[in-house]
Amino acid sequence: MRAPKLSGGRVIIQLNLFYRWMMAKIRSVESSRFSGMISMIEIPEQWSNACETLQEYWKGYGGIKSLLTSPFFDVAVLISIVCWWLSPQTKWYEPSLSILPNLLGFSIGGFAVLLVFSSDKFLKLISEDGASDSLFLKANIVFVHFIVVQVIAIATALIAKASQQFDFFALFLLFYSVFSALATCFVLFNIAQVYNSFAALIPDDATQTTGGSASQVNESKPH
Numbered sequence: 001m002r003a004p005k006l007s008g009g010r011v012i013i014q015l016n017l018f019y020r021w022m023m024a025k026i027r028s029v030e031s032s033r034f035s036g037m038i039s040m041i042e043i044p045e046q047w048s049n050a051c052e053t054l055q056e057y058w059k060g061y062g063g064i065k066s067l068l069t070s071p072f073f074d075v076a077v078l079i080s081i082v083c084w085w086l087s088p089q090t091k092w093y094e095p096s097l098s099i100l101p102n103l104l105g106f107s108i109g110g111f112a113v114l115l116v117f118s119s120d121k122f123l124k125l126i127s128e129d130g131a132s133d134s135l136f137l138k139a140n141i142v143f144v145h146f147i148v149v150q151v152i153a154i155a156t157a158l159i160a161k162a163s164q165q166f167d168f169f170a171l172f173l174l175f176y177s178v179f180s181a182l183a184t185c186f187v188l189f190n191i192a193q194v195y196n197s198f199a200a201l202i203p204d205d206a207t208q209t210t211g212g213s214a215s216q217v218n219e220s221k222p223h
Contacts, residue, residue: 057141057144057148060132060137060141061141072176072183075179076179077172079175080168080171080175083171083175084171091164091167092160092167092170092174093156093157093160093161093166093167093170095174096153096154096156096157096170096173097154097157097158100153100157100174100177103177103178104150104151104154107146107150108147110143110184111140111143111144114139114140114143115140122195122198123136125194126139135194138187139188142183142184142187143187145180146177146180146183149176149180150177150180153176153177156169157170
């Protein structure tokens with residue numbers, strides 16, 4: 001008995017289906033091997049936590065758009081260009097290494113004061129019931145950005161000391177760190193305004209407490 005003959009068109013269709021089946025098998029094998037290789041590479045927990053924290057900070061700051069549209073960033077760029085044009089031979093990493101470490105210490109100290117020495121009621125007030133754009137979160141993001149910029153500026157200044165090709169970046173980050181301090185002061189001023197309004201409520205509570213204590217003392221006295 002003879003085998004049925006296949007036309008040229010049916011042969012092409014069968015070969016096309018066989019080719020697709022083979023390619024699907026190859027892709028599945030390669031993907032499983034790749035996923036196995038990825039599973040073998042475990043990211044350390046410290047790196048993972050640091051990346052997540054950095055991502056949350058950058059998201060809260062507003063990303064690259066907020067950075068480039070910041071007036072402090074733009075002014076720092078302009079002043080850096082002018083200074084570089086006026087004195088390109090100056091070793092700009094030297095003022096960075098003399099100014100920024102002290103500024104960094106002040107920033108960390110101010111951040112600690114904001115978190116530790118504020119009262120619970122006031123922190124609850126400026127946290128605005130956990131809102132994502134609360135004044136408390138904005139103040140923390142500004143402080144973190146201020147500290148991150150200074151750390152990058154110090155690292156860049158150290159690199160520029162080894163290779164002056166990075167000297168302009170050290171100059172720019174120096175000015176940007178200084179102007180970021182101004183931005184932090186503005187946020188602290190907003191917090192001070194809120195605290196001033198909050199403090200206006202304290203004498204009323206204190207008066208009521210004092211009045212209640214005084215009335216209790218008078219009632220306890222023998223007639």
